[in-house]
Amino acid sequence: MLVHAGIVDQNIQWLGTPVAAMAAVILVSTWRAVPFGAITVLAGLTAVPTDVVDAARIDGAGWWLASYA
DSSP, X not given: OHHHHTSOSSOOOTTSSHHHHHHHHHHHHHHHHHHHHHHHHHHHHHTSOHHHHXXXXXXXXXXXXXXXX
């Protein structure tokens, strides 16, 4: 796909060398883990009780905390 899109000139052997294989494994692992982590963080932020958010607003919390209320 990368050759047809014109991004690279020749095929890449992703598992041909140890460095390329490690890079491919890291890329795939990151591709799988980031969405799960984002959903977990979002679930945690939405579970914060509103009285805690109100107390944080009174104490002068930044805009990022106030936007999750």
